[in-house]
Amino acid sequence: MSAARPGHEPSIRRFLEHPQGGPTVLRIVLGTQLRKLREANGVSAKAAADVIRGSHAKISRLELGRVGFKERDVADLLTLYNVTDEDERADFLTLARRAAEPGWWHQYNDILPPWFETHLGLEEAASVIRSYENQFVPGLLQTEGYARAVTTLGHPRASGAEIERRVRLRMTRQQLLDRPGAPRLWAVLDEASLRRPLGGAPVMRQQLRHLIEVSRMPNVVLQIAPFSIGGVSAAGGPITILRFLEPDLPDIVYLEQLTSALYLDKPEDLDNYLAVMDRLCAEADPPSATVPFLEKLLAELT
Template sequence: MPSDARGVTARRIVLGTQLRKLRENAGISRSDAGYQIRASDSKVSRLELGRVAFKERDVADLLTMYGVSDAEEREQFLEMVRKANEPGWWRRYTDVTPSWFQDFMGMQESAARIHTYELQFVPGLLQTEAYVRAVLTRGRPDYAPADTEKRIHLRMQRQTLITNPNPPRLWAIIDETVIHRPIGGRRVLREQLQFLLEQSKQPHITIQIVPNQLSGYAAEGPFTLLRFAEAELPDVVYIEHLGGAVMLDGVEEIEIFSRALDRLTVDAETPDRSRQMLAKAITEL
């Protein structure tokens, strides 16, 4: 994954936020802005939220309308448009990923901190290839769909996010049942736990295990909280379910999940104790 791909989604959202501030400071409505670029007010809303690609001509017209006439300042905005429109590496996998998951990958690539809580599986960014294959084939590799190998490659490609020279901070909290659930069989689980143990020693990765006696109290399901370095970007919570996924960024919603994370970090064993639990589980396999 190219190192400059991490910021594509973030740049798009930041650019949209800056355009919204310019519009509001100029006292211009979304409808009027939309008319200026031959679009609806709903499209302007999507642009300002960073949910669609930008056209240089549209941004140039909006800058003129908002009173931005300085050539250097205008060029800075247009350069942001060009960078924000760079396709993410995951676009090669659109045939095996739904649009909502592509949105999540874009946000994850842009995050400075990734907090994740898992009850059933090892977090995706920390899975071995054999474990991924067992999960994606539901333990029946002989009946795997034709696109399975491409989906496995996608998940392994995503993991380069935490092996790049400037990785985000990953904080994974895992239920104790995960390290004893024989996904793929004993050999696959042993290899997976050894990999977790190795990764837990990385300076940018923290792994904590919630012991069985405290499981289920702080949160009733898995979720991921993304935090960004850019001040314009709000925290985002990602929750996946059987039929899709939701991403939440409301202040009250983020507060609920932040409190849950705080409780989980307290209930979970310390990173050192969690490593001991992993080592013990490995010897028992």
């Protein structure tokens, strides 16, 4: 009798029928399901690594969804884990193939660091995106002119053509807020991010008008943390928390740095950052005050 294992996992079938998030999320789901099978069958990571002619580190990266699977490796692992049902094996192999396909952002891989590709894939699959920004308007809410000013500031040696490609990437990324089943975006903006005149007054006027418009979208909540409240809970910098409906995807805290990013998913980290985000929302002005605040700033620029 073979060792006990989970049945034909519904999440595999669900992702095949209703794919979300592109290859990044598919790799995580596939890795999680294979880890569950390995543990259910009492197979060590070393034994699994030996079967695919790899190392313990490779199995760890695969199970965490950090890298893609070869179909041959998936087939060998399924055999090791006593998965003999042909339909079940076929679903796993189909998921492996889809996880290896490039995401829409692949066309920008000459300007995209791998750590940000991961963020784009997770963002695509999120059901809720919570963020706090203290320097800039969030990328998902930037106008083209504002995005161009931010990009030029961050990449002073980039050519005009590269700047435009980076701006186009950001505009394409924003389409997820308008699609069917769009995520809910809840953003807290520090007043400083709205008073810094990036690109000059005309660009900022357009950006403020855009924020007024998007604040009325049913899936967008905007709050402003005004100077009048003094210090804020997130003194360390911007925070993004991604939440997912899929049980195989834990909530993830994304902390972007100058040349890299941190992805935190340990329960203690999540609890701390969720508490910070909740305090930020409590400290900031309520959503009902956002449009009047933005209109006041807009009047000051006119």
